[in-house]
Amino acid sequence: METTKNPGSVNHRIREGLARIASVMRNEDWSRAKISGLNPTQLAILELLEGRADGLSVKDIAANLGVSQPTATDSIAALERKDLVAKNSDGIDKRSVKVDITTTGRSVLDLAKPDSGAARDAVDALASHEQEDLLITLVKMISHLQQNDAIPIQRMCVSCRYFAPFVHSDAARPHHCHFVDAAFGQREIRVDCREHEIADPAVRAATWTAFNKG
Template identity: 50%
Template sequence: MDHAPQPAPVLARLREGFERIALVLRADLWSAAGEAGLNPTQAQVLALLAARPAGLRPKEIAAHLAVTAASMADTLSALERKALLRRTPDPADARAVIARLTDGGRDLGGRLASAASQVTAALAGLSANEQADLLLAQVKIIRTLQQAGAIPLQRLCVTCRHFRPHAHPGEANPHHCAFVNAAIGDRDLRLDCGEHEAADPAVQAATWTAFTG
């Protein structure tokens, strides 16, 4: 009869795994940002806005990074001081503001978004199939989080009106993106596509069924 300590349930261990990896991501961010004279939060804002040429409102940025709007105001002021970002009035709403990167900010943000990372290096050790499965799992998790309201709307292929799941059954790249008019596979799925256009809720549900079915 064994009396081993009770192992944590699998869900808790999976969360633990994400937490371990998250710590490395944060460390990577510190080193990449530090070289540019920034801190992690500033770097995250830059990387986010580099993918959003039209800019975002402070409130939206705060939601994406899971901080309050007041905290984000601090960070935006810091970035504005460094001439990496500009806040301009929103013509559509006189209360609001749009935060956009300056040319320098866009440069730096792009570099940060594609900076080398120890996590990226570790991911390279997985096989192509493992990478595809992992991306698929991430898409499922992120979609669930989005549906639960835990994160703002994400620009995922699987919620996009251009996405046609299993349009090419049996082939290596079974899905299709009507925007680029090309066949794509699981490993090509995007998490933040600049061309994303949200499909109708009903269409999204049907797409999801077809995608996972």
């Protein structure tokens, strides 16, 4: 049993803290979804599809949200009935179906943008350098989860073929994005970038090593 003189491990306490934050964010997701007449899973599907110009398969949607395929299928069907998503044949494999967000779906999503809330306020309460440190820590945790196949590859800078870490001498802008051909800093590291193109495994490994050394 955890006591004042015998606290749980740091690992355990960090996970407890993340669980508390996740609880607040889940409650806020319920509130945002209710405004849109959806449930949190349906809202999450719209948010996932919003930045995917080519759509996603049901399997990919389920994997990204960490839900079963039947759950994803049921939620997609409900969204389709409301004309918020549409199923289209894959341009390469006609037997495969991709799910796309519709114009109506984007309009509904605009109503549920997380522009305020307790979780946002808690991040804003952190000093600038604390926000930056937290962002990089989260990127490292997400990367570890990816490497252990706990989640799919995310559209982060550190897994993108355009990302070159710590190639500039400017401490404020040490990284380079070859997509826009521009230097940028730690605060601009993306967790979900629309222009992301996954690098091959060898490049991802080398990029991650360079990023960690920096």
